[in-house]
Amino acid sequence: MKELKGRKMYELPKDGLFKVGDLVNYEGPLMSLFSNNKGDLYIYDWSDCDDDSHRWLVYQVTLNQLRNYLNGHLTHYQLIMSNSVVFVVDLDSDAKPHNITLLATIDIPLDYLPDKDVLHEDEDCPHLNKIKGHLKDLAAIATEKTVVSYKPRLPLTSRKEVFTKQTPGAFPY
Amino acid sequence: MNEDITIFKYQKYLSSYENCPPTEYQEISMSAFRWIFEDINHENNFKPVLLIKPERINDKMFDSPEKKCEGYGLSLYDSLSNAKNAYDRIHKRNKNFSKMVGTYVAQIALVQTDGVASEFSTRKNNKGHFNFHEYENTDLSKNIITVENL
Numbered sequence: 023m024k025e026l027k028g029r030k031m032y033e034l035p036k037d038g039l040f041k042v043g044d045l046v047n048y049e050g051p052l053m054s055l056f057s058n059n060k061g062d063l064y065i066y067d068w069s070d071c072d073d074d075s076h077r078w079l080v081y082q083v084t085l086n087q088l089r090n091y092l093n094g095h096l097t098h099y100q101l102i103m104s105n106s107v108v109f110v111v112d113l114d115s116d117a118k119p120h121n122i123t124l125l126a127t128i129d130i131p132l133d134y135l136p137d138k139d140v141l142h143e144d145e146d147c148p149h150l151n152k153i154k155g156h157l158k159d160l161a162a163i164a165t166e167k168t169v170v171s172y173k174p175r176l177p178l179t180s181r182k183e184v185f186t187k188q189t190p191g192a193f194p195y
Numbered sequence: 196m197n198e199d200i201t202i203f204k205y206q207k208y209l210s211s212y213e214n215c216p217p218t219e220y221q222e223i224s225m226s227a228f229r230w231i232f233e234d235i236n237h238e239n240n241f242k243p244v245l246l247i248k249p250e251r252i253n254d255k256m257f258d259s260p261e262k263k264c265e266g267y268g269l270s271l272y273d274s275l276s277n278a279k280n281a282y283d284r285i286h287k288r289n290k291n292f293s294k295m296v297g298t299y300v301a302q303i304a305l306v307q308t309d310g311v312a313s314e315f316s317t318r319k320n321n322k323g324h325f326n327f328h329e330y331e332n333t334d335l336s337k338n339i340i341t342v343e344n345l
Contacts, residue, residue: 047256049244049270052289070291098288115250133290140288145320148256 023070023077026110028125034111036080039064042156043149045142053098055088055153061160063088067102069134075112075120079134081105085160091142092154098136103127110134203310204329205243205267215264216328220311227271227305227327228278229335230345232297240297241335243267265313268326269335273315275300275343277323282345284320293345302341309333 039056045065046053056064063083070077079102083091087104090096102108105127112121144150209215231240239247245257245266257263272278278300285292305312310329316322329335 044256046288048285050251050254050256052285052292068289071294115248135290136288143320145318
């Protein structure tokens with residue numbers, strides 16, 4: 023497989039990831055969603071292979087980006103390029119990672135990227151319900167955290183009072 | 196079904212699963228289409244996915260006995276256009292997909308003594324796809340009629 027620019031890494035710093043499901047599969051996964059118990063989301067995009075290994079682009083996506091992709095508002099290309107860097111990893115037949123590279127997205131070889139107009143299609147996705155269920159759970163957890171952690175940043179006074187109490191030049195926020 | 200050809204090519208694997216191949220699979224006579232490599236004798240041209248990469252039997256994709264059974268069959272299409280459309284759709288997303296399946300499509304003459312076939316898929320993106328389990332003495336490479344670029 024081709025040599026890549028970028029920085030060689032000793033390990034893929036993405037411990038604790040578990041597979042949620044495949045977003046694209048043809049006799050094997052071509053695009054898969056992984057997550058961890060913090061709710062981070064990572065995509066593994068199949069990009070190349072040789073006799074010994076399969077090469078994957080690994081990149082993080084936000085919940086909203088993934089929802090937009092699934093709803094057809096973001097292309098596969100945009101999903102990748104929304105990151106400034108991606109990891110490239112070669113997985114051997116035991117799924118053991120080798121040759122890990124941190125690569126600027128602008129340096130991704132063109133043949134590792136999808137056409138710019140490719141959108142998600144439900145028919146390609148054998149685990150759509152599982153993936154949507156996981157995203158729903160993450161959204162619920164995020165809402166819960168927002169409610170629990172909300173603390174008013176200002177005393178519960180009227181906006182008028184706040185401004186009239188401020189000394190000149192001291193912006194209240 | 197002829198008694199002396201009911202042993203399948205990969206019988207030792209199929210025997211591990213109940214109803215494999217499924218009883219609804221049927222013998223057929225038709226022209227079928229399969230992606231192959233430029234080298235017409237490439238070892239993977241007519242090899243089921245679970246024999247190309249046996250370790251994949253643990254993949255999520257093969258998480259049921261029915262799916263494992265399918266993994267010992269060959270992917271075929273019912274028409275040239277369906278074979279090309281399915282390839283193009285994947286190739287738009289994964290440019291190196293051809294390294295796994297080849298860059299040519301072979302037209303194969305299937306006859307009833309070659310094996311049994313599933314129903315044809317009606318899925319929009321994989322229309323005309325079907326799974327085919329070969330009988331013991333079948334060699335589909337000998338049944339190629341034409342080959343053309345994908």
